[in-house]
Amino acid sequence: MIYKEFTIENFKGVDKVNVSLDKDELVLLLGLNESGKTTILKGIETFDYLNDLSKDYDNNFFRTIRKKSDVSSDTPAMITALIGLEEILEIKDYQGIFERGLLNKNKKDNVEAFFHFLNNEKKVKIQRVIPFKGGNPKQYYYQFISDHPFAEDQFSRILAKEMVHRCPFIIYFEDFKDRIPEKIFTSKTNDAFNVDWYDIIDGLFYNTDKEFSVANFKKLYSRSNRRERDAKTVLKRVNKTLNTSFSEKWKELSGVKDIEETELTYNIPKSYFEISITDTDGTTYAVDERSKGALWYLSFLMKTEFRRKKLRVNSGKPIFLIDEPASNLHSTAQQNMISDFKKLVEDTSVVYSTHSQYLISLDNIKTTYIIERNKGVVKSTLWSDYIKEDKSNETYYQPLANVLKIIPNSLTIPWNKAIITEGPSDRKVLSTMYKILFPEQIPDFVIYPGTSAQNLETLISFNLAWSADFRVMLDSDKEGKRAKEKYLKNFDLGEELVILLPIDNKKIEGYFNEDEKKELYKISFGKEKEERVNKKEFSSMFSILNSHPEKLDVASKAIGEETIFRFKGLFSALEITQN
Template identity: 20%
Template sequence: MRLASAKVGPFRSISRSQSIAIDPSITVLVGMNEAGKTVFLKALHKARDALEIEKYLILDDYPRKDLASYRKRHQINPDTAVILTYELSKDDIAEVNNELNTNISEGYNFEVYHQYDNQISLDIKVDETPVLAAMTTLEGLSNEAIEILKDSQTVRQAYERLQSISLLTEGEQTLIERIKTSLDKAKDLSGWDMITALEIWHLIYSKIPQFLYFSDYDLLPGKLNLNDLKRRQTLATTNPANEAKQIEPKHQAILALLRMADVDLEDFSSGPGYDQLKSQIESVSINLTDRVLEFWKQNEDIEIEVDIRPDPSDAAPFNDGPNLYLRIKNKKHRGVSTSFDQRSRGFIWFFSFLVWFDSIQYQLGLVGKASEKKQILLLDEPALALHALAQKDFLNYIDQLSVNHQVIYTTHSPFMVHADRLHQVRVVEDKGDEGTIISENLSGSNARTIFPLQAALGWNIAQNLFIAKHNLLVEGVSELALLQTMSKIIEDHGEKGLNSSITIMPVGGINNIATFISLLNGNGLNLAVLYDYNGTPDQKIDSMIKSKILSKKSVFNASQFRDHEAPGENTIASDLEDLLEPILYLEYFNSAFRKELGETIVLEPDLPPGDRIIQRIEKYLLKNKITLRPTPGYNHYSVIIAITMNPPKHVSPALIKRFSELFKYINQALK
């Protein structure tokens, strides 16, 4: 089961309810500081906290401008803070169908409404006729009962009608009792006309994923007094209302480490000896160190050292009983160790996260909460203090986490975004009076908001400029995005896409190709060129071929693949976009500029004749005096980004053939 979408609001700065699609693996919230990224995470966290600590509090969570009017109706008509839509997996569906005789299909989903009184309501829709049909096969039913089951639309309706039978058989009495048992479970729930829906809920409830939230406040300290921690824990137990004041995040972090080592605070006064306690904690630390070094590539000569000892000469509270010390030993410098909290902020964060996550897994497993569930990880500005390359290491770790857990994280760092996975990005903006707005539409977002995405793309290009062995030079980012998207699409259709070893490099126009080749050629790299064709050979390209700077076999233009039956030969003037059908391109054009076009929908018959779809559209806009930007024409990249964000689900065999031939030629040239 996975979270398919979340409808959040009203909640804090999210003034109005808005639904956001959640990626099956990783969802990235990108936005400026104070835009509302954390607000979205906290709304989800409070809906279904895995540790059952977080709850909705109207004074803290309801939008302040509407709080006074809402408080008057909160007790009798609480608002909904979050609506979570879950989609069942194939295994879940098979289990439900087998257990309940339903006939739900792939993609089945249901909604859970989380209200400000911390109660939930459900919206589970199911066709009960297959369930009734299965009941007709039960033994001991009369013809009258079978006809009632066949004519009924719901199990509740059948139950009421079955009771009208004057003389019930033993089989009918058993069936009525069975239905009554289900009805009794729903008697305190209003609106449960569909008994099978309630049975589905009871069957899948234990598998619904819960949320785990981690932020920069949950860091491990370098040392902590264990007697002080024990006192705080006692005060928190006797007065739960003040628990947050007594048990701060640093205390939670140490408790997490102790839980993983199977050590209780009582053990330090009346349990095993010093050596056993230390060895238990060190065992966990060694395991965590190994896990850190699996992804931490900045310095692989470090070890975690844990010590437990008193220090009467220290200042209070560290002079009272045993202290737990965390130190980092550097093998490169003859084992010199430093206090954990004196290490780099990035390392402290990374190690603290691993302790937190592993301890949460241990804690949930210990109480039986995690037996069938997978958590959804909410990471608030993860790895912000890490070096750019270390952030990339952490992205790899997130990829590993996403195999078993959906991950939703916030960032404004360009190094925490996969440039080739923009479909996972949701932009978060503060719209003033409108409050926080979360959207999947990158092209319509504020330039400052999407700057990390632009920087991520630029950084990806810049780093590949020096390390890629196989490079395909194209004119601009539109070509890069379209080629990446189409490669994925044709692979999904069983054809060969662009080799993963090939780096697509936008050079800013055909005039820059010669400059880039001059820069790259000396590095012994393999190069190919793909450019738009205006109907005549390009003199600069021809000159590089004649000078043997480029091989003719590694130079391609879009026109050579327009006719999928005869690839490789120059044909009519063509841009890369002309490998798409005009009707498909126009569909995304109309979508990308829906706001600017108003009620106008541009169709192919409306366009003037011509060979290139872009030129035809620009002539149409000029003729009809339609302005889509301050300068004539339109932003071609907006159309391509719309295709990238929402790839077509159905494409023609001819389109697949055109791009598969294009990738075949390029792969061969850069073998």
């Protein structure tokens, strides 16, 4: 099963918000502090009852999720998940609910008929309902949202909850509250006992061997039957699991490249674990001595990989909800983190929130939601809809700066060469082709995408004011030629500053033949394309290529000599030089 979409209703300040996970890309919730980003992430987390804690905690938490303005609310909070079915639902996999007496066996035929219906639909919609009475939370339940008659049967709620138990896990990661403690105590009576991190270490033991646990490990040190050698063997195996996971999935990420090894040690007299980190130069550090970036990744690894209660074997693609990731790191580290997230989404879904301009992924801009709060109500708008409402004409990405209230200053003005393009698609193609043609070169230019050929005045004005070395690149069609005449006249520019594509009456997608487009489509999406590649698909495949360096070498072999010659001519016309 795989989560496709969440709908959150009547949850704190949210009336109704949708978040789609239908594409294998990063999903970004972008907005200022207190705009409601965390509320949406917590709403998604709340869908899964296995994320609930103690009953007392749940009651207190559930009270906080009703509308604050309605102290006597009878309106339920609802979180609905659209779940794709990648495998056939079979009654034999749900035998337990009949054997445990949760569902009467005479309901088997009803369940089988319902499964047959869902298997044809290849999806199921399940809603968690948290009712309120006079402002107090009542017993929650799950229900199917379906036209099938069984969905109206009160016993279907039991099946709905059982199905949620088999769904991919959802893990919420809060940056500043999820740091690794210096000492992870194992005794619940200790004032410094941290139940979350105890659970993570317990999960690490469990991942090593299902018979392993922290409790059983401690018994190996009991006075009545002390087995220190066995304890050391267990701990060695646990550390092997930790470092294997670390090496296989995480070591290539930018934030952990200096880490050679991590080690879990146990203090016997005081009953606590410690984690140490060894760098590539052989130096060993305690966790509090390492950089914030390295600790962030190690903490993230351990929470997402080893939380025992979250384990669901073969449950499908998990979701990581990352709230304001490492916004306390410097700008370069934040930008590197975007690339790391792109690697993670190969086998997970990642939804993250930020108010930092450095954590915005322009290649995945179409999966960005703008989050705003107006009069206490949280509003979520998908980027493609948001830019239709925004009246900014400076650049295609200017609304992002407007959302975050970013004011350019002398430290952010790009004094390098600037290329102004008609739109984001041209930017992606230029950037990708530069990487393919000159893989060893670091670009000495930036690319600003506008909103259309006729709407580049503000960008040109900015670059003139900055005394930047810039070029404007336009299609060589009628629209581009008219735009060139306008800019030359209005700004008294030299001919060399406004460049039409060298081949007459061409758009940049016309630089590639149909066979090349289909091959690049296959490399990007992993599947064949029989009909022509349309404009939207063309833009999407260059987004993928631009953000996946490992695909570029393969893509370079799919591009013919004529196309390479054309782009070299274009870069020459734009006076983009190579070092």
